[in-house]
Amino acid sequence: MDDGLIRLAVPVGPDDHVRGPHDAPVTLVEYGDFECPYCGLAYPVVKQLERDYGDRLRIVFRSFPLEQHAHAEAASEAAEFAADADRFWEMHDTLFEHQRALDVSNLLEYARHLKLDPEALAVALREHTYAAIVEEQKEGGDESGIPGTPAFFLNDVLFEDEASYENLSGAIDYLLKHGSVR
């Protein structure tokens, strides 16, 4: 029966960028765009949730760069470049903390700051080395039918309210207590 809920099409797997224990009772999957201002607003909210829920919450981030954001695709590719050196989350944080400075020169600067090789990033961006990985993440979001960015899935079900701390923590509390969305 169709319960009207939108579900995560691609389960969390070994290729995902994950923070928190794999057996956490609640998993938050975000489809985000590093240039999307609403994702920028949600960024500190997710950070606060991580602090407050600790081991009870696992966080996953997947890129969903929108065409209307000129720098989002390169930013996502830079994050994947950083992931190869196990620095995905550092780059993720840096990008969200500098949403309005995502030119290639900025991205190279962030790489330098994270002790990554800016020359290698420049080549990777030019040759779109990481575009296929980003595209795969985006296709997963399309497959799920996400309405826009940010899109948050809590235990595989799309969270449809505004992504405020109150709304998200309320839903997480409910899941911790009842074990499911209903």
Add this chain to the structure above:
Amino acid sequence: MLEAGAKVPDVGASDQDGNRVTLRGFQGHKLVVYFYPKADTPGCTAESQTFRDLKDQFAAADAEIVGVSRDTVESQKKFADKYGLNFPLLADTSSAICDAFGVIVEKNMYGKKSIGIQRSTFLIDPDGTIVKVWPRVSVEGHGKAVLEAVRSR
């Protein structure tokens, strides 16, 4: 939800400017009716802007575009003004259009029941027959996919 082959229901509502719009009033032209859950949701959604940007191309293929949600005329007006949406946005506050198309979904989430609209799009031929349905719409590429379908009719 209505399927391809069905006739467009005889329903209508006021648009963002308060003009009464009926879906059968578009007969003689192709019509794209897209349903969205809420005017101006907090997030980056491209759907309405995509239809706006492609409107000339839809017009060149003799197709009109209409958006529908259960928002008020005032909300639709604000939404249209904010994004420069240049086609009718129907304020289906009575839910007559949504009910007729079967796009209403009842959701039970986190201890709260709510009624919402499933994001979906219908393409209607000039004779008033629904010829294609997108029952679940994702954010990107949808406008182009609909345009292709319009052109192939």
